[in-house]
Amino acid sequence: MQIGSLTLEAPTVLAPLAGITNLPFRLLAREAGCALVYSEMVSAEALVRGQPNTFALLRSLPAEKPLAVQLFGSDPGRMAEAAAMVAASGADVLDINFGCAVKKVVKTGSGAALMRTPKLAQALLAAVRKAVRIPLTIKLRSGWERSAAQAFELGAIAQECGVDAVAIHPRTAVQKFSGRADWSVIAALKARLKIPVIGNGDVFCAEDAARMLSETGCDAVMVGRGAIGYPRIFAEIASRLREEPAPPEAAGERAAVMRRYAELSAACYGPQIGSQLMRHRLGWFTKGIRGGATFRKAASAIASMEEAYELIAGLERAMRA
Ligand SMILES: Cc1cc2nc3c(=O)[nH]c(=O)nc-3n(C[C@H](O)[C@H](O)[C@H](O)COP(=O)(O)O)c2cc1C
Numbered sequence: 001m002q003i004g005s006l007t008l009e010a011p012t013v014l015a016p017l018a019g020i021t022n023l024p025f026r027l028l029a030r031e032a033g034c035a036l037v038y039s040e041m042v043s044a045e046a047l048v049r050g051q052p053n054t055f056a057l058l059r060s061l062p063a064e065k066p067l068a069v070q071l072f073g074s075d076p077g078r079m080a081e082a083a084a085m086v087a088a089s090g091a092d093v094l095d096i097n098f099g100c101a102v103k104k105v106v107k108t109g110s111g112a113a114l115m116r117t118p119k120l121a122q123a124l125l126a127a128v129r130k131a132v133r134i135p136l137t138i139k140l141r142s143g144w145e146r147s148a149a150q151a152f153e154l155g156a157i158a159q160e161c162g163v164d165a166v167a168i169h170p171r172t173a174v175q176k177f178s179g180r181a182d183w184s185v186i187a188a189l190k191a192r193l194k195i196p197v198i199g200n201g202d203v204f205c206a207e208d209a210a211r212m213l214s215e216t217g218c219d220a221v222m223v224g225r226g227a228i229g230y231p232r233i234f235a236e237i238a239s240r241l242r243e244e245p246a247p248p249e250a251a252g253e254r255a256a257v258m259r260r261y262a263e264l265s266a267a268c269y270g271p272q273i274g275s276q277l278m279r280h281r282l283g284w285f286t287k288g289i290r291g292g293a294t295f296r297k298a299a300s301a302i303a304s305m306e307e308a309y310e311l312i313a314g315l316e317r318a319m320r321a
Contacts, residue, residue, distance in 0.1 A: 003137060004136070005135060008036055008220065012035050013037075013038065013220050016068075016095065019040065023059055028261055031260075039057060041071070042072070043071075058086065058089040059268075060091070069093070071083065072096075072097040076128075079127060083128045083131045095137045095138065096124070097138075097139055098114050112141050115141065115144050140154055140169070143172050144173045144174065145172050145174040147170070147182060152188070165195055166195060168186055169222075170186055170201055183199065183212060186200075186218050197216075197219055198218060199212045199221050199222065231257065232249065254316075254319065258285045261281070265281075275303065279301070282312070290319070
C-alpha cells in the first residue's frame with residue numbers, strides 16, 4: 001500500500017490510542033510486524049506553545065519507523081505551525097484527528113467536531129497541506145450523528161486538498177464506542193475516493209482483519225483495542241494474509257513480550273517513570289489469562305523495575321506450570 005511517497009510493507013496499521021501508543025508500545029507493534037504505527041494524539045496548541053511534555057510525545061527511534069504523528073486542533077494557522085514542527089521532528093506521516101469525541105476536545109472545535117464544520121475542515125487541511133510535504137492522512141468517524149454522509153463529504157474535501165489517505169472508524173461521534181462499527185461505510189468511502197482508505201473498527205483477530213480487507217476493499221486495516229496487550233495480533237494477521245497458519249503462542253511468549261515492554265519503557269523514560277507506567281500497563285497483557293486478576297492487583301503496587309521483572313518472572317513460572 002502507498003501513502004503518498006511512503007510504501008507500506010504490509011496492509012497493517014496501529015491505531016492512534018491516547019494513553020497507550022507511546023514509543024515503547026509502538027516499538028512492540030513494529031517488532032510484531034505492524035507496517036505503520038500512529039502516535040497518541042498530540043495537541044497542536046500545546047505544541048506551538050512549546051509545552052515540554054507535549055514536545056516529548058514527538059520523540060521517536062529509527063526502529064519504529066515509519067511513524068505517523070497525529071495532531072488535533074481546529075485553528076488552521078496553529079495547525080499549520082504544529083504540522084511543520086511534526087515534519088521537522090522527522091515523522092514520516094502527519095495525521096489529523098477528525099474522530100475524537102471526548103468533550104474536552106470537541107468543545108474546542110477539534111476532533112469529531114470538525115466533521116460538522118466542513119468549511120473550517122477544508123481551510124485547515126489546505127493550510128496544513130501547504131505547510132508540510134510529508135504524507136498526510138486524516139482519521140474520520142462516519143459522522144457526528146448521521147452515519148456516512150459527513151464522512152463522504154470530508155473524504156472528498158480531503159482528497160481535493162491533497163491528503164494522501166483517509167482512515168475511517170465507522171461509528172458516529174454520538175455513538176462513541178457503542179454498537180458495532182459499520183464496515184459498509186468503509187466500502188462505500190473506498191468506492192468514492194481515489195486515495196487509499198484505511199479501515200478501522202472492531203478488528204480483534206486475524207480473521208477479522210482478512211474479512212475487513214475482503215468485504216470492504218480497503219487498502220489497509222488499522223487495529224486499536226485488539227492490539228492493546230496483544231501486539232502479536234500483527235504477526236497473526238501477517239500469517240493469515242499469507243494464508244499460513246499462525247504459530248500458536250508459546251508458553252513463555254507472553255511473559256517475554258511483557259519483559260520487552262518493561263525494558264523498552266525503562267530505556268525510554270528511566271526506571272522511575274518506567275516502573276510507575278508498569279503498574280497499570282503490564283496488566284493489559286494479562287487479560288483473559290489464568291492468574292491475570294491476581295497479577296494486575298500485585299502490579300498496581302510495583303515500586304521499581306526489579307519488582308516489575310520479578311512479577312513477570314512469577315507469571316511466567318505459573319504459565320509454564
Ligand atoms: C483508549 C483509546 C484511546 C484512543 N485514542 C485515540 C486518539 O488519540 N486518536 C484517535 O484518532 N483515535 C483514538 N481512539 C480511537 C481508536 O484509534 C480507534 O478508532 C477505535 O478504538 C476503533 O478501533 P478498534 O475497534 O480497533 O479499537 C482511541 C480509542 C481508545 C479505546
